[in-house]
Amino acid sequence: MSEVTTTDLYEVTMAMSYLSEGMRAEATFSLFVRDLPPGRGFLVAAGLEPSLDYLARFEVTAEDARVFAEALHRPPVDLAPMVGLRFDGEVRGVPEGRLVFAGEPLLEVTAPLPQAQLVETYLLSQVCHQTAVASKAARCVLAARGRPVVDFSLRRNHGPQAGFQAARLGGLVGFAGTSNVDAAVRLGLAALGTMAHSYIESFPSEEEAFRAFARTHTGPVTLLVDTYDTDRGVATAARVLAELRRGPGCAIRLDSGDLAELARRSRTRLDAAGLSDVQIVASGGLDEYAIDGLVRSGAPIDVFAVGTRVGVAADAPYLDAAYKLVAYDGRPVMKLSSAKATAPAAKQVYRRPGQPDVIALRDEAAPPLMEPLLGPVMRNGHRTGPPDALNAAHSRFEADLVALAPEARRIRAPWPPAPTTSERLSRLTGEVRKRLLSQMGDPHGRRVMDGTPPGDR
Structure with missing residues (x-):
């Protein structure tokens, strides 16, 4: 059994029917986010690389088919x-x-219909989760205003795989390191950590x-000072560090209480002990909102360690994303459902700093001085180039962030840019809508919301 079976059952039932009906023509599906979550001025595109890894090895084995048959209570021959079946x-x-906004395709898949359908669930789960977490982490970097941010989320994430992804996404947006040893070694990130309260409690004092x-630990150490009484803990840490001449590179960590006030008192005590080079690390339920408040208050905190709220994107843990069929067998298609209508045909997104993005048809020429966001990353089931490097993704993120409008960068009450739609795409959308409504028995193009003929309402 392979990752192929990590899918929703209805993907299997639809693929079975497509194959039975001989529907193997080329289909294009578009994956996009309908609306940004509240409190978000932008999203950071993420999850593409693991999605491509999955597609490159996608193949339905006999064991996968047996598992599908068991789930459906059907004989394996069915x-x-x-x-x-492979993805080609x-x-x-x-x-x-790259930064993306509502309605913009993050990726588009073009393949024989059964293939394109079967991969939907896995692609959505990868792109949605990772884009949500990357976007949360990016806002922590913004809030910290140049101070290092560190990932401490592994123990609170939704499983080890999600923890690995959180560490990777932190690296993508510029975190200074992670406590996750596996992720640090595999991804070339800095492995960072201190000690737990249990360590302090296990000693007599x-x-x-x-x-x-x-x-x-003969190098720089970070001492956790709030196990019992924070002020006394800072005094004890200062005495130990001064006596052992262990100042440069060392730090104390505050993990609870009024972090701003404790940081001020701690800084005063450390400086008085001649330890101005000992840093203060803050942790304990931090996210971009808490970091923003601490920075604005002038708290002398040097490093922010984030965990639970960032690793699970606590205030926006999901995206209203969709993977929708936009073309089949050369025919543009769309969904008309109220509040969930889609635009037909394969698309491209064009960008120029200082102007709204333009969502256009894929074959449209680029508007003057605008660059396309979507590029070919897989052909015939194979990558078009080597896997993308994490530092390259970070460079793209930094460049897009610099160009982002200030109101979208705000931590509180951000205002996300709204993409526009090209004239050709708007015209095609109207034509396809009219055709579909006509087929439903309304030649005048009025919406048919149920099965009742318009004249009988």
């Missing part, structure tokens, strides 16, 4: 037409790290704990 289509995507930790 699923036999799926065996050997094309993918165009927005590179990771706080001072003995600090001295033992310093003996074990």
Whole structure:
């Protein structure tokens, strides 16, 4: 059984029917976010790289078909037409790290209909989760205003895989490091960490704990000072660090209480002890809102360690995203449902700093001085180039962030830019809508919301 079975059952039932009906013509699906979550002025595109890894190895095996048959309570022979099905289509995507907005395709898949349908669930889960977390992490970087931010989220994430993704996404937007050892080693990130309260509690006294930790680790150390009484903990840490001459590169960590006030008192005590080069690390339920408040208050905090609220994107843990069929067998298609209507045909997004993005048809020429966001990343089921490097994604993120309007960068009450639609795409959308409504029995183009003929309402 492979990752192919990590899908919703209805993807399988639809693919079975397509194969039975001989519907193997080329289809294009577009993955986009309908609306940005409240409190977001932008999204950071993420999840494309693992999605491409998945598509490159996608193949329905006999064991996968057996699992599908068991789930459907059908004999395995009914699923036999799926065996050997591989992804051999094309993918165009927005590179990771680019900023995106509502309605803009993050990726488009063009492949034989059964293939393009079967991969929907996996692609949505990867792109939605990672884009949500990357966007939350990016706002922490903005709020910190140049101070380092560190990922401490592994123990609170929704499983080890999500923890790995959070560490990677932190690296993508510029975090200074992660506590996740596996992610740090595999991704080339800085592995950072301190100690837990349990370490302090296991020694007869706080001072003995600090001295033992310093003996074990001969380089710079970070001492957790709020296990019992924070002010006394800072005084003890200052005494130990001064006596052992361990100032440069060392730090204390505040993990609870009024972090702004505690940081001020701690800074005063450390400076008085001649330890002006000992930094203050703050942690404990931080996210961009808390960081923004601390920075605005002038709190002398040098490093912010974020965990739970960032790793799960607590205030916006999901995206209202969709993976919708926009063309099949050369025919543009769309959905007409109220509040969830889609635009037909394969698309491109064009951008020029200082102007609204333009969502256009894929084959439209670029407007003057505008660049396309979506590019070919997979053809015939193979990547068009080597995997993207994390530092390249970070460079794209930084460039887009600099060009972003100030009102979209705000931590509180941001105002996201609204993309526009090209004239050709608008015209095609109207034509397809009219055709569909005509087929539904309303030649005048009025919306038919149920099965009642318009004249009988």
